[in-house]
Amino acid sequence: MSFVEYSDFIQDGDVAIVYLGHESMMPVKVQKGAQTQTRYGVLRHSTDLIGRRYGSKVTCSKGGWVHVLHPTPELWTVTLPHRTQILYTTDIATITMMLELKPGSVVCESGTGSGSLSHAILRTIAPTGHLHTVEFHQQRAEKVAEEFKEHRVDHLVTVRNQDVCKDGFGVTGVADAVFLDIPSPWEAVRHAKAAMKKHGGRVCSFSPCIEQVQRTCEALADQGFEEISTIEVLLRVHDVRTISLPVPDFGSDPSAQTEPDAAEKTAPASAPIQDTVAMKATVPPREIPGHTGYLTFATKPRTS
């Protein structure tokens, strides 16, 4: 198992995602002899997990069963331990495309936070790219570095514990893309520029408040960035369900009987009048999971 490479079987030392039911999942560090409590009972790693195929249905001690899934950055995003606010998959997907990330890309990121976006970046830039991620909170930086190791992506990433606004990314002229998720991104724009390749590249800043966006846009324009554009992406999850609709009864229709053909056709069906019809329909979300943040993108032009 690795977050950048699939395997078929669960092994000692893997991180597996235990799927308990609708929207309910938990990450499990697989260890010989270890046990994990779930609401369906105990999972014994040596017998229930190690050596089994990812995707297997596993019965727990209380008789309930769970599915054990191969980790992906998307499953990690919904199960990871929160140490900060995190970026979710809808924004991450947009960021990945708009920053033009692909295998081989060199990316700078700050702050690392809980590493939700970092894992998705690493998945996309592997096996030849590199992520330079900067986090000013020491414990968070240490913790995320530990997770990268457990997830077997540590060879693709350098974690730096410093303040990006003061000290930059610790690299110059190497990045194809820069991502900023910090309280005052405008203070890091010049560092972003310095970190990027002279041939140019893409930058993205994530901010919840429009005032932050405005100041960041000013800084980007000031530093010569082009194609500055701010967007927001929201996800709507449609609930599919069977609905049942009552059928109105207008009473028997005497005019229908004037045509012998029609009378013949309706005769067998008309015996017991169906009072409801069932059909599949979707219900839009009652309220869209709210605003996360604005995504501001820009292009750094070639500089000599």
Place this chain on the structure above:
Amino acid sequence: MADNGDDESQYRIKGGDYVVLKRGEIFKAVQIQPKKKVIFEKQWFFLDNAVGHLYSTTFEIGSGGVLQLRKLRDAESSTDAKEAGTDNRNIVDDGKSQKLTRDDIEMLKEQGLKGQEIIQQLIDNSSTFRDKTGFSQDKYIKKKKKKYENTVTILKPSCRILAMMYQGREPGKIRHLRYDTLAQMLTLANIHAGSKVLVFDTCAGLVLGAVMERMGGYGSVIQMYPRGEPVRAGVESFGFPAHFRDTLHGFPICHVNALLAGTLDTTAKDPRTSLVKVLTSCFFFQAQEKKVKQEEKRKKLAAAAALLEGRNADGLVIASQYQPCPVLMGLLKFLSPSRPFVVYSQHKEPLIECYTKLKEHGGTVGVRLTDTWLRHYQVGFKL
């Protein structure tokens, strides 16, 4: 870590390259071919002069459709210190504010004035420009630029640019797949280097190309295609390095049932070839060529079949105008357990059918029917 390891040549435009032309928000994908006339935004020109220049360079279209480097001064001179009004209370749309007539403008064009100079003339001859607000003036210039500027920027293609291009130019060809939706699909299918991905794409090959870009030439992509030849026009526009082609396979879905039943015979010879052998030598040569082609085709089919036979694909992406449910149920059999898949449809109703079928069938978890909303924000800022 300095920039020295970078290979300059990958940033230079070469003959034969697939590139994207850009003006404002308009894109067009073309190939650089010698002396080939290209029509973009009602103007024609030749791309020969672009060869050797760096990507993202902006050119001016000179007389005879010859591209010339745009002078940097031109690009920046538009926003000189200017006087502006506070609001539009004194601006009346009486159609008389512009002193230049259409004929005057045509004459300026004939005199060989550049777009920038024409716009300056329009501003100088507008009685209301000075009374417009700063925002309004910018908007005016932007509008006129679109009409009179004759510049074109040449970009290296990318999934982002091509997805936006198709959405803007030919949405029907890509089944109205928006770029924000494509972004969700690539991420939710966990497309990454080194995996084995099945793609059913009748969106001009845009989705297939996007998947290939994310795989970076590592792993394998099997295009499952309906009838005839697979559609790959969009893939060409990505301008992938030659070795990417080795990772791309094709398999016609009409052979899927035979493959699953184990009755697909990829060693079969076309009976026609043996008949041609008795003909004249001239024909014999043609028959040979035909035979070689068929042999190649057979080998390719066998290679794709071998990839599918393990039924251990890592990802499945479906984006087409076909009824998605049978496509999904047919191709899902090739996916390894615990692997994601994504189905796109322009319409919600066929996906409700898919969702219901998956729930009935069992064997999947985390099935969701979603769409995204994308909004652009106009952010006002002063320099």
